[in-house]
Amino acid sequence: MRITCPLCGDRDSREFSIRGHETYLDRPAPDAGEAAWDNYLHLRDNPAGETAELWYHGAGCAAWLRVRRNTLTHEVLKVDLVRDLTGGDHAD
Amino acid sequence: MARLIAKSAASGLLPIEIGTVTLTEETPAAITALMPFAGKLRALSAALKAAHGVPFPGPNRSSAKGGTRVCWSGLDQAFLIGDPAQADLADHAAVVDQTDAWAVLHLEGKDAAEVLARLTPINLGREHFKRGHAARSLIGHMTALIIRTGAQGFTILIFRSMAATAIHELDVAMRGVAARAAVQSSP
Numbered sequence: 001m002r003i004t005c006p007l008c009g010d011r012d013s014r015e016f017s018i019r020g021h022e023t024y025l026d027r028p029a030p031d032a033g034e035a036a037w038d039n040y041l042h043l044r045d046n047p048a049g050e051t052a053e054l055w056y057h058g059a060g061c062a063a064w065l066r067v068r069r070n071t072l073t074h075e076v077l078k079v080d081l082v083r084d085l086t087g088g089d090h091a092d
Numbered sequence: 093m094a095r096l097i098a099k100s101a102a103s104g105l106l107p108i109e110i111g112t113v114t115l116t117e118e119t120p121a122a123i124t125a126l127m128p129f130a131g132k133l134r135a136l137s138a139a140l141k142a143a144h145g146v147p148f149p150g151p152n153r154s155s156a157k158g159g160t161r162v163c164w165s166g167l168d169q170a171f172l173i174g175d176p177a178q179a180d181l182a183d184h185a186a187v188v189d190q191t192d193a194w195a196v197l198h199l200e201g202k203d204a205a206e207v208l209a210r211l212t213p214i215n216l217g218r219e220h221f222k223r224g225h226a227a228r229s230l231i232g233h234m235t236a237l238i239i240r241t242g243a244q245g246f247t248i249l250i251f252r253s254m255a256a257t258a259i260h261e262l263d264v265a266m267r268g269v270a271a272r273a274a275v276q277s278s279p
Binding site: 007008009010011012014015058059060061062063081089090091092 | 127128129130131132133134136151152166167168169213214215227228229230235
């Protein structure tokens with residue numbers, strides 16, 4: 001599998017490590033209740049098809065990426081910088 | 093009081109020359125990480141140009157002026173390699189001295205790209221990875237910063253603690269490339 005990092009370009013999968021489903025971008029409030037936290041921490045679908053995950057480009061630019069990909073074909077559909085999705089700080 | 097002897101990262105290991113390729117160590121006076129604060133990229137780039145003659149590089153790029161090179165090294169981060177960073181850069185960026193954290197190796201020669209291609213997954217083709225291009229990637233299992241400095245030259249920054257391993261890996265790759273060339277040229 002190859003992932004096109006928005007900064008570094010087309011790279012081999014060995015440069016990346018996976019965190020998990022993009023659910024991790026939606027952390028519940030501390031007082032959101034057991035059901036919300038149970039869902040955030042433990043409950044995951046196991047889709048045969050398109051999914052979106054967080055990957056870390058540890059051997060490259062050290063950016064967190066959201067990768068949309070197809071688990072059946074291993075096709076990578078779209079890659080975004082997580083900070084662009086969450087409104088993180090930019091130097092520029 | 094004990095007097096400590098300063099040693100470079102590759103002390104006693106380099107230079108080596110095998111086939112058409114040489115591997116040498118560079119010892120820049122300073123390596124400084126520049127990490128611009130939010131919204132401060134332009135201000136930092138202007139200050140960098142005024143102080144050191146080089147602007148803040150875009151992703152995967154580097155530029156050099158005199159003996160000082162500035163090289164993109166990650167998300168909102170660049171390394172200033174050569175002169176120590178001028179103090180006013182700290183108005184716009186986190187400025188961190190990393191001089192002793194890195195081994196700086198230089199691979200030069202006709203088959204330098206063939207040697208490096210045995211160890212890194214990035215495309216080193218001259219039409220793809222041009223002079224002044226820089227990449228964060230791997231040398232074997234070690235994270236590295238690779239810069240193409242010329243048609244047949246690459247500068248490689250590797251964690252200092254891994255310098256001996258990196259040199260060993262490059263040495264093996266240099267021997268492999270030279271041995272293959274010898275086989276191919278024999279009658």
